[in-house]
Amino acid sequence: MTKISYQGKLIYFAAAAGLAVAAAKFPFHPISLFIILLFYAHLLLRKKMTLLIGCMAIFTLFILHFSAVEKGNVSGFAEGRITVQGKFAEFPEIDGNQLKGVINVNKERIIAVYYFRSEEEKNRFKLLEISTSCTFKGELKPPKHATNPNAFDYSDYLKYNRIHWVLTADSIHLCRNPEKTLLEKLKEYRQDGIQFISDVFPEESKGIVQALLYGERSQISEDINKAYQELGIVHLLAISGLHVGILVSGLYYILIRTGMTHEKTKLLLILSLPVYCIIAGGAPSVLRAAGMSMLYLASKQMRLQLSTIDVISVTFLVLLAADPYYLFNVGFQLSFSVSIALILSAKTLSKITIRFYQLLAVSSVALFASLPIILYSFYQISLLSLPMNILFVPFYSVVILPLSLASVFGMHIFSPLGSFLIAVTDFLLKISNNIVLFINSLPSFMLLFGKPSFPFLFLFIVFLCLAFIVYEKSNRLKEMRLFVLFIVLLLFYQHESEYFVRTGEIVMLDVGQGDSIYLSAPHNQGTYLIDTGGILSFNQEKWKEKSNPYSISEDTLIPFLKSKGKRTLDKLILTHGDADHAGEVTKLLDEIRVIELIVPLGFLRGEFEQKIIDKAKSTGTEVSVLKSGDAVSDSFFKLNILSPINLSESENNDSLVIFAKIGGLKWLFTGDLEHEGEKRILEKYKGLKTDVLKIGHHGSKGSTSDLFLKQLQPRIALISAGENNRYNHPHNEVIGLLQKYGMEILQTKDHGSITFKFNGDSGTFSVQPPYDSVSDK
Numbered sequence: 001m002t003k004i005s006y007q008g009k010l011i012y013f014a015a016a017a018g019l020a021v022a023a024a025k026f027p028f029h030p031i032s033l034f035i036i037l038l039f040y041a042h043l044l045l046r047k048k049m050t051l052l053i054g055c056m057a058i059f060t061l062f063i064l065h066f067s068a069v070e071k072g073n074v075s076g077f078a079e080g081r082i083t084v085q086g087k088f089a090e091f092p093e094i095d096g097n098q099l100k101g102v103i104n105v106n107k108e109r110i111i112a113v114y115y116f117r118s119e120e121e122k123n124r125f126k127l128l129e130i131s132t133s134c135t136f137k138g139e140l141k142p143p144k145h146a147t148n149p150n151a152f153d154y155s156d157y158l159k160y161n162r163i164h165w166v167l168t169a170d171s172i173h174l175c176r177n178p179e180k181t182l183l184e185k186l187k188e189y190r191q192d193g194i195q196f197i198s199d200v201f202p203e204e205s206k207g208i209v210q211a212l213l214y215g216e217r218s219q220i221s222e223d224i225n226k227a228y229q230e231l232g233i234v235h236l237l238a239i240s241g242l243h244v245g246i247l248v249s250g251l252y253y254i255l256i257r258t259g260m261t262h263e264k265t266k267l268l269l270i271l272s273l274p275v276y277c278i279i280a281g282g283a284p285s286v287l288r289a290a291g292m293s294m295l296y297l298a299s300k301q302m303r304l305q306l307s308t309i310d311v312i313s314v315t316f317l318v319l320l321a322a323d324p325y326y327l328f329n330v331g332f333q334l335s336f337s338v339s340i341a342l343i344l345s346a347k348t349l350s351k352i353t354i355r356f357y358q359l360l361a362v363s364s365v366a367l368f369a370s371l372p373i374i375l376y377s378f379y380q381i382s383l384l385s386l387p388m389n390i391l392f393v394p395f396y397s398v399v400i401l402p403l404s405l406a407s408v409f410g411m412h413i414f415s416p417l418g419s420f421l422i423a424v425t426d427f428l429l430k431i432s433n434n435i436v437l438f439i440n441s442l443p444s445f446m447l448l449f450g451k452p453s454f455p456f457l458f459l460f461i462v463f464l465c466l467a468f469i470v471y472e473k474s475n476r477l478k479e480m481r482l483f484v485l486f487i488v489l490l491l492f493y494q495h496e497s498e499y500f501v502r503t504g505e506i507v508m509l510d511v512g513q514g515d516s517i518y519l520s521a522p523h524n525q526g527t528y529l530i531d532t533g534g535i536l537s538f539n540q541e542k543w544k545e546k547s548n549p550y551s552i553s554e555d556t557l558i559p560f561l562k563s564k565g566k567r568t569l570d571k572l573i574l575t576h577g578d579a580d581h582a583g584e585v586t587k588l589l590d591e592i593r594v595i596e597l598i599v600p601l602g603f604l605r606g607e608f609e610q611k612i613i614d615k616a617k618s619t620g621t622e623v624s625v626l627k628s629g630d631a632v633s634d635s636f637f638k639l640n641i642l643s644p645i646n647l648s649e650s651e652n653n654d655s656l657v658i659f660a661k662i663g664g665l666k667w668l669f670t671g672d673l674e675h676e677g678e679k680r681i682l683e684k685y686k687g688l689k690t691d692v693l694k695i696g697h698h699g700s701k702g703s704t705s706d707l708f709l710k711q712l713q714p715r716i717a718l719i720s721a722g723e724n725n726r727y728n729h730p731h732n733e734v735i736g737l738l739q740k741y742g743m744e745i746l747q748t749k750d751h752g753s754i755t756f757k758f759n760g761d762s763g764t765f766s767v768q769p770p771y772d773s774v775s776d777k
Contacts (some may be wrong), residue, residue, distance in 0.1 A: 076108060084105045089109060093218075099115075113167065131179055134175040137200075139166065187486060190279045200422060227439075227440035230378075238283060269295050273293055296311050382386065503758060512531075516530070527566055532552070532557060537668065555586060559714055569594045574600075581672065632658075639658045643681055650677070653677030655672050663759075670703075675703065678705055692714060695730065698725075698730065703734070721749045
């Protein structure tokens with residue numbers, strides 16, 4: 001590990017204290033704990049305890065600072081209709097028929113969203129610039145919190161960026177372009193550079209080149225970005241210390257060769273790096289690398305004796321002092337945790353003389369340092385991450401990044417040379433992207449763990465830090481066998497922990513105007529999904545289509561299942577073939593293994609349903625057709641099928657209706673059952689009673705009759721309906737009827753996802769948000 005100066009030790013502790021304070025909102029945040037331990041481990045294990053008093057003093061200062069930031073992060077606006085003069089703080093994003101951008105209004109930032117009425121209007125708005133000031137008229141609403149477990153929380157994300165409102169504009173008019181500030185001019189220069197790359201590079205390579213030179217990843221295709229992320233090499237597409245190091249070293253060499261003195265060169269670079277941060281997008285990894293470079297150059301200029309750990313600690317303190325919310329940025333967490341681990345391991349790594357083994361060791365340290373954050377944020381790791389980093393880090397460092405820089409400069413200086421370099425870059429990127437996509441298509445190399453529990457992550461982090469220390473002290477793998485073994489056992493336990501879970505759960509997911517219900521038995525005795533939700537598609541003009549449209553399976557279902565550690569569903573049950581119940585099946589089957597697909601008798605009514613059956617068979621999924629009187633049973637669940645009884649012209653009334661006893665309650669899942677279907681069930685099952693009723697057809701007027709409720713006598717009604725849906729579901733008459741029978745009503749449009757966790761014959765309902773219990777069985 002790197003030797004630490006006395007001055008650096010105080011900064012070293014202070015940085016850890018700063019991180020702990022920044023985590024004040026989540027005092028046991030496992031990722032903050034991980035980085036804190038990386039800071040502390042070196043000194044604590046050597047009994048360097050004398051600086052704790054100074055540490056606590058700075059800790060107290062950070063508490064006051066963080067509290068002040070939290071207290072000041074409030075809005076002066078109120079929800080409702082509003083007309084304001086706003087100035088675009090960034091270049092507005094135009095995608096399909098939507099414009100979205102951040103605007104400054106009275107020293108406050110607001111997200112503005114506007115939907116174009118025509119293609120001509122869309123083309124006019126493409127002329128908007130970063131400093132354009134317009135009059136906005138529309139509805140001001142707070143951003144939504146995550147409505148499904150473990151989902152991305154858009155409201156918190158905006159809060160950490162000091163944004164509290166989303167303005168859905170009815171009109172944007174009276175636009176003008178005032179004089180730009182220096183900051184706006186720099187951002188405009190960045191945008192021009194991004195656009196230049198988009199104009200001269202081919203489709204396949206332009207997004208990656210933009211990411212490498214300007215930190216802009218929006219034009220990287222979704223499948224490429226996903227593959228790089230899942231294989232653990234997405235950091236190659238972000239501007240980091242490697243990029244900044246190459247840039248600073250190259251410029252330093254050029255300026256010295258032109259006759260500039262070392263002192264003037266250092267000063268010029270120190271002044272230039274903040275400008276580069278803006279042009280490169282200002283991501284946390286850029287700020288860290290640029291900040292460390294500036295501090296290092298300043299220390300040499302002022303002849304200060306600062307070690308590398310001093311430099312990263314000061315940078316860490318400055319960034320958190322400037323914005324404590326950086327703590328909750330995954331890029332910030334990864335950048336500092338990996339950098340700290342590599343710095344502390346530098347002395348040991350330098351003893352490895354063979355280049356390949358040194359690269360292997362560096363990649364291993366970086367992988368293990370990032371592992372807790374990756375597990376906490378993305379739930380899975382690839383077994384190929386280490387070899388992929390060994391292969392691709394040198395490839396990008398030595399080949400792709402220099403070629404990208406040379407290509408852009410070549411196009412400005414001598415276009416034939418630039419065109420040739422672009423062709424070479426594009427050719428190499430096509431090959432590398434195809435390799436990445438192919439390797440990522442091999443699912444056997446991906447380990448899915450689910451969202452790790454705090455006890456697991458705590459133990460994993462402690463022993464991971466101890467393993468680093470033991471290896472640094474002994475420099476022999478033999479000495480750290482026990483720690484490596486323990487880490488492997490912890491990973492195995494987390495991977496297999498679902499077998500030890502004593503509780504089961506039923507989750508009605510918020511999938512908008514559709515249905516999707518997740519059932520998980522205790523001890524991994526069964527995992528079912530009833531319906532997938534889906535978006536009703538309407539033919540629309542080409543100019544209205546978005547580049548990456550929202551997908552329920554990719555953006556909601558699959559992330560949810562992965563957060564639960566589920567890559568396999570024992571049974572996928574489709575109540576009927578409507579798009580809002582079965583629209584995501586084919587996409588889901590591409591990512592999640594389904595052992596058995598269950599559909600109702602009469603399911604095949606068109607090409608859409610046939611496509612689902614064909615897709616299931618092509619993936620090796622068994623297809624079962626059930627009707628009234630059948631049952632689905634395994635070691636835990638027993639689902640009794642009550643419908644369809646006799647097929648009719650109505651797909652809704654022929655929905656697969658399921659009765660089950662789970663967690664001491666009787667459940668009835670009704671699909672899109674309407675009055676006629678309800679009547680058939682009542683006639684056949686005269687003594688049917690239930691505790692929990694999934695209201696049919698999202699609470700439409702044609703479902704849930706008085707007679708149906710009178711016989712069933714349910715206590716709790718579950719309704720899955722989209723917020724502000726075009727059908728105004730659930731209907732007021734249905735709500736009134738439910739209230740007449742004194743039922744507790746839980747609906748996704750108001751409560752988000754609805755969860756019932758059970759152990760034996762007892763369980764509790766909860767909603768998200770606000771994550772509070774709403775009913776005990």
